Amino acid sequence: TRSPNIRNFSIIAHVDHGKSTLADRILEQLGAMGERDKRDQTLDTLELERERGITIKSTPIRLQYVRPNGEEYVFNLIDTPGHVDFNYEVSRSLAACEGVLLLVDASQGVEAQTIVNAYLAIDNDLEIVPVVNKIDLPAADPEGAAAELEEVIGIPADNAVFASGKTGQGVPEILEAIVEHIPAPSGDPQAPLKALIFDSFFDAYQGVILFVRVLEGTLNPKDQIHLMNAGKSFEVDKVGTFSPGLVVGDTLPAGAVGWVAAGIKDIQDAQVGDTLTGKESRTAEPFPGFKPAQPVVFSGLYPTDTEDYRKLREALEKLKLNDAAFNFEPETSEALGFGFRCGFLGLLHAEIIQERLEREYDLDLIATAPAVVYRVTLTNGEVFETQNPAEFPTRDRIELVEEPYIKLSVMVPEEYVGPIMQLLQERRGAMQTMNYIGKRVELVYEVPFAEILYDFHDRLKSISRGYASMDYEQIGYREGDLRKVDILVNNEVIDALAVIVHETKTYSLGRKIVDKMAEVIPRQMFPVPVQATIGGKIIARATVKAFRKDVLAKCYGGDITRKKKLLEKQKKGRARMKQFGTVEVPQEAFLAVLANE
Numbered sequence: 256t257r258s259p260n261i262r263n264f265s266i267i268a269h270v271d272h273g274k275s276t277l278a279d280r281i282l283e284q285l286g287a288m289g290e291r292d293k294r295d296q297t298l299d300t301l302e303l304e305r306e307r308g309i310t311i312k313s314t315p316i317r318l319q320y321v322r323p324n325g326e327e328y329v330f331n332l333i334d335t336p337g338h339v340d341f342n343y344e345v346s347r348s349l350a351a352c353e354g355v356l357l358l359v360d361a362s363q364g365v366e367a368q369t370i371v372n373a374y375l376a377i378d379n380d381l382e383i384v385p386v387v388n389k390i391d392l393p394a395a396d397p398e399g400a401a402a403e404l405e406e407v408i409g410i411p412a413d414n415a416v417f418a419s420g421k422t423g424q425g426v427p428e429i430l431e432a433i434v435e436h437i438p439a440p441s442g443d444p445q446a447p448l449k450a451l452i453f454d455s456f457f458d459a460y461q462g463v464i465l466f467v468r469v470l471e472g473t474l475n476p477k478d479q480i481h482l483m484n485a486g487k488s489f490e491v492d493k494v495g496t497f498s499p500g501l502v503v504g505d506t507l508p509a510g511a512v513g514w515v516a517a518g519i520k521d522i523q524d525a526q527v528g529d530t531l532t533g534k535e536s537r538t539a540e541p542f543p544g545f546k547p548a549q550p551v552v553f554s555g556l557y558p559t560d561t562e563d564y565r566k567l568r569e570a571l572e573k574l575k576l577n578d579a580a581f582n583f584e585p586e587t588s589e590a591l592g593f594g595f596r597c598g599f600l601g602l603l604h605a606e607i608i609q610e611r612l613e614r615e616y617d618l619d620l621i622a623t624a625p626a627v628v629y630r631v632t633l634t635n636g637e638v639f640e641t642q643n644p645a646e647f648p649t650r651d652r653i654e655l656v657e658e659p660y661i662k663l664s665v666m667v668p669e670e671y672v673g674p675i676m677q678l679l680q681e682r683r684g685a686m687q688t689m690n691y692i693g694k695r696v697e698l699v700y701e702v703p704f705a706e707i708l709y710d711f712h713d714r715l716k717s718i719s720r721g722y723a724s725m726d727y728e729q730i731g732y733r734e735g736d737l738r739k740v741d742i743l744v745n746n747e748v749i750d751a752l753a754v755i756v757h758e759t760k761t762y763s764l765g766r767k768i769v770d771k772m773a774e775v776i777p778r779q780m781f782p783v784p785v786q787a788t789i790g791g792k793i794i795a796r797a798t799v800k801a802f803r804k805d806v807l808a809k810c811y812g813g814d815i816t817r818k819k820k821l822l823e824k825q826k827k828g829r830a831r832m833k834q835f836g837t838v839e840v841p842q843e844a845f846l847a848v849l850a851n852e
């Protein structure tokens with residue numbers, strides 16, 4: 256059975272190819288609110304999303320479309336997050352659709368995210384409606400962009416709709432293409448319930464609100480439902496649709512996109528990708544591809560002011576209520592005091608959380624260097640995972656270390672291919688393929704994930720004068736020769752500065768941190784050694800020179816014995832300082848070193 260008059264679709268595009276503008280135009284043409292600023296209040300809910308121009312949450316909208324021939328349709332437009340950190344969320348949003356509009360900027364052509372997103376759609380068996388956008392631009396080459404789509408992704412160029420989100424040109428054709436090319440949802444409304452969760456958020460009054468696509472059966476208030484992966488059951492309070500915003504309705508039959516409130520208190524129980532079914536009459540199989548939200552990047556967060564520890568914990572707890580992918584646990588650092596080890600989906604996710612803590616909760620934070628999760632096999636056969644340099648064992652206890660790898664796709668104009676390949680080489684990348692697409696090249700590399708955490712994107716952009724684009728996916732673990740580098744100030748290990756790094760990079764990184772640290776530590780009464788070590792062996796050192804307190808200045812003239820005595824005294828003083836003193840390393844020093852590793 257099909258619901259012939261429903262179309263569930265999403266718009267996918269490379270960043271800045273005009274997704275939001277086109278979505279706006281579609282909304283406007285269908286009589287929903289149109290202007291960007293209104294939309295901002297509805298679709299893009301977070302202030303940060305607006306500022307950064309990226310979508311973090313997928314927000315659906317239900318629209319009415321009346322064809323020129325009078326037939327009426329319901330369109331569910333499901334917005335998707337626009338960043339690789341959230342690719343799993345994107346894939347679940349796509350799984351809720353039957354088709355996508357694949358947008359390409361007519362002046363830019365196919366970019367890295369265009370390709371990755373197109374494959375996400377293909378993996379989900381979706382119908383793709385190609386749209387060449389921004390055709391009003393003077394530099395637009397719509398035929399060229401369409402030809403690239405055909406060449407790279409295999410979508411016939413003839414199928415492309417030429418459009419402009421700015422002028423509205425081509426939008427009526429897009430609406431018709433949605434009806435004609437994207438299949439109606441199928442699914443038996445009488446079958447046992449099967450619904451996919453593609454997003455959720457926490458509401459203080461109603462608990463977790465699930466965004467669902469009903470695949471089979473019908474979802475009603477008072478239904479007893481069961482979450483198949485979480486293994487928990489709940490009673491439905493309310494169901495409804497998005498218009499935009501939550502509108503209460505009475506039922507969600509197969510094919511529908513809507514929301515459910517079921518008094519769920521913990522967002523961990525209602526993860527994206529899980530399947531809802533009836534508590535009594537269950538569907539045979541959950542929707543495939545569920546992955547529990549799992550952080551892949553970790554970093555320590557410490558309040559600059561130790562008084563703020565409790566405030567930080569409360570803020571983290573609040574953020575976690577709404578974010579199943581974020582986790583944290585208390586951690587103590589000798590250098591930074593009490594803080595939390597936090598896990599994120601990626602660097603952007605980490606930055607977003609940090610910024611929200613600083614803005615919404617008015618906290619001042621220090622973050623330690625981001626780290627990936629390593630898998631360590633010890634000589635005694637024990638295997639464990641760790642992302643914390645503090646837990647990384649010494650060389651003699653390690654049998655094998657494995658680190659996460661990604662498949663990285665970079666699109667770049669051909670004149671920059673050389674320097675980009677060199678950059679990837681420096682980052683321990685191994686080339687897989689190289690494809691020419693007109694005057695541009697797609698490079699596909701396998702690279703250790705850790706290698707792109709430190710200013711990779713910035714380097715890529717500056718080398719290519721902004722023209723390169725990238726996207727990636729995780730591809731599992733590979734063996735790597737990794738070491739822990741410790742940093743010592745005045746012979747004491749500064750735990751917060753330890754890093755895990757590939758054997759080939761220990762010296763250069765050790766040197767860099769040591770020099771930087773020596774630069775930012777204020778001079779003391781005695782020289783302070785700063786060292787980088789591996790398993791106790793020094794690999795780099797620098798010295799913070801002592802003040803030379805000019806004791807001799809006091810004795811005019813030539814009483815040599817007096818001079819000697821003074822010098823003697825000063826030497827003793829130095830020794831005492833060394834003996835008693837740990838060096839006061841100001842927090843700015845950590846900030847300087849941690850800020851741009």
Ligand code: GTP
Nearest residue numbers: 270271272273274275276308309337389419420421
């Ligand atoms: P992300 O949300 O960051 O992925 O970006 P987006 O794909 O939603 O792009 P957005 O709609 O924000 O547009 C990016 C830029 O392109 C903005 O400066 C728009 O004003 C401009 N733009 C979008 N569509 C058109 C178009 O059809 N013609 C022209 N000339 N400019 C456009």
